[in-house]
Amino acid sequence: MPELPEVEGVVRQIRPVAIGKKIEDVYISDTIRLSKTGGREAILKKVEADSFIDKVKGSQITSVERRSKYIYFGLRKDSEFLLVNHLGMSGAWFYVGSLMSIPEEKFRKHVHVVLTLNDGNILAYSDIRRFGEMRVLNDEGDYPPLLLMAPEPFDENALQHFLDMSESPKYRNKPIKEVIMDGQVISGAGNIYATEALFSMKIHPNRAAHRISRKRRTELFKAVVDILLESIEAGGSTISDYRNINGESGGMQNRFAMYGKKQCMTCGSVTKTLKIGGRTSVYCPTCQK
DNA sequence: CATTCGGCCCGGAGGC
DNA sequence: TGCCTCCGGGCCGAA
Numbered sequence: 001m002p003e004l005p006e007v008e009g010v011v012r013q014i015r016p017v018a019i020g021k022k023i024e025d026v027y028i029s030d031t032i033r034l035s036k037t038g039g040r041e042a043i044l045k046k047v048e049a050d051s052f053i054d055k056v057k058g059s060q061i062t063s064v065e066r067r068s069k070y071i072y073f074g075l076r077k078d079s080e081f082l083l084v085n086h087l088g089m090s091g092a093w094f095y096v097g098s099l100m101s102i103p104e105e106k107f108r109k110h111v112h113v114v115l116t117l118n119d120g121n122i123l124a125y126s127d128i129r130r131f132g133e134m135r136v137l138n139d140e141g142d143y144p145p146l147l148l149m150a151p152e153p154f155d156e157n158a159l160q161h162f163l164d165m166s167e168s169p170k171y172r173n174k175p176i177k178e179v180i181m182d183g184q185v186i187s188g189a190g191n192i193y194a195t196e197a198l199f200s201m202k203i204h205p206n207r208a209a210h211r212i213s214r215k216r217r218t219e220l221f222k223a224v225v226d227i228l229l230e231s232i233e234a235g236g237s238t239i240s241d242y243r244n245i246n247g248e249s250g251g252m253q254n255r256f257a258m259y260g261k262k263q264c265m266t267c268g269s270v271t272k273t274l275k276i277g278g279r280t281s282v283y284c285p286t287c288q289k
Numbered sequence: 290c291a292t293t294c295g296g297c298c299c300g301g302a303g304g305c
Numbered sequence: 306t307g308c309c310t311c312c313g314g315g316c317c318g319a320a
Contacts (some may be wrong), residue, residue, distance in 0.1 A: 001313070035298085042298055069314080088298085089313055110300085129299045131314065145316065170292085183315075190314070240301090278294095279313075 002087040004069060004153070004188025005231035006242050006250065010093055011066040013245040017095050018061045018123065023075070025116035026053045032112050035130075042130045043112055055136050056083060056115070068149045068187035081138050084146070088131030090241040094124045102126065103247035128241060150187040153225050162186055162221050166209040176212060177205035178277035180224060189224050191279050192237055192259050197223040199258035204288045205281045206274060230255070258282055 002010075028049040035042035036049055044052055056075065063074030073083040085091070090110075094102045097120070102108045106128060113125040113134060125132070140146040150165070151158040165171055165185040179185050180194040189197070198205050201220050203212065212220065236242060236250035239260075243249060257265050264271055264284035274281045 003314095040298070045298095086314080088315085090300085106301090127299095128301080129313085131298060133298090133315090181314090 001089050001190060001192070001239060002069065002091065002236070002242055003190040003193055004066075004228050005193075005234075005252065006236035007066050007069050007071060007087060007188070008232050009236045009244055009250070010087075011064055011071055014071075014093060014095065014123070015064040017119075017121070017245075018064055018073075018117070020061065022060050022118040023056055023058065023115045024118050025114075026057045027114040027116075028052065029112040031130075043127060043132050043134055045133050045135050047134075047136055052134070052136060055081070067146070067152070068183055069190075070146070081136065082140070084133075084135045084137055084143065085125070086133040088127065088129065088133065090128040091132035092126050092241065092243045093245050094126065094243075094247060095121060095245045096124065097121055099124060103243075107243065107247070123245075148184050150183060150185055152187055153189070153221075153228060158186070158225075159218065159221050163214060163217060166217055172210035173208050175206045175276045176203060176209050176220075177279075177281055179209045180220075181277060181279065186221070186224060189228065191281070192239075192256075193224060193227050193231065195259045195282060196227045196257060199284065199288060200227070202287050202289065205276055205283050207289075258284065 032042055032044055033049050036044065059075040059077035061073055062076050065072045069086060071085040075081055075083055092107060096102055099108060099111060102124060107126040110128045111124050111126045115123040117123065135143055137143055151161050162185060166179050171179050171185065177194050177198060180189055197220060200223050203220060231237060231252040234250060234252040234255060237252040238249035239253060259282065261271055261282065264287055267286045269284050269286040271282050272285050
């Protein structure tokens with residue numbers, strides 16, 4: 001499940017091969033078309049398949065940026081607009097000569113959007129679970145949730161934002177893990193990195209936000225930033241479906257101290273799990289208080 | 290009016 | 306082998 005570090009890795013790889021290229025053709029899978037016909041909105045949100053093609057085909061890619069867990073493709077055709085993509089649970093981009101060059105069958109058989117570039121290669125979007133999203137927007141304002149996202153965690157105002165939000169009426173009584181994973185409080189940290197940061201700080205995931213001192217919350221925020229940076233460095237985490245645009249897995253999963261562990265690496269206790277904010281949360285009952 | 294909760298978009302994995 | 310259940314990021318609408 002791609003979180004900030006995985007999306008950052010993808011963006012860093014797509015940027016040099018995509019910027020300045022023209023999108024000569026666009027393909028949408030029959031599966032997605034069928035979903036739209038059936039009144040559902042798998043992947044393509046608020047836009048019909050043919051309308052999506054009309055808008056994107058013939059445009060030039062002017063920028064590729066990450067914002068939280070979203071990828072923003074800056075496109076230009078007559079005027080500037082955005083193609084915004086969220087990878088959901090299992091979204092992956094592949095930059096290849098043809099679909100047959102996508103390394104694994106499970107990704108090949110779930111390709112739903114293909115952008116043919118004028119360099120002879122394609123950017124193919126595969127999404128096994130179809131939890132991903134694509135939107136065509138004039139700007140961020142066309143999709144208001146984007147405007148509500150917390151600052152980038154590496155921005156200088158992100159810490160203050162986190163401290164303020166975690167003390168606000170809406171969040172102060174919530175479990176700290178749920179607060180960390182809320183994209184309006186911290187951008188880009190999901191289950192994996194929230195779990196790791198809380199373990200490194202020895203904080204119980206169910207502790208109410210306001211029951212942690214400001215000083216400790218400041219340290220916790222820094223722990224989140226550190227784990228995100230470490231993961232970017234390691235090429236992201238591959239649990240099952242994350243791959244970079246060359247089909248390679250990340251390396252961060254080998255450095256987890258708590259996520260997915262049956263036993264605490266520090267004290268040997270059997271770990272416990274709890275449902276927090278609807279997500280499975282693993283923690284050490286001995287180390288985390 | 291604000292918060293909470295279930296639904297939605299799904300295939301794959303694991304249990305029986 | 307085949308069916309059932311669970312899982313999940315994030316938004317949305319109903320309660």
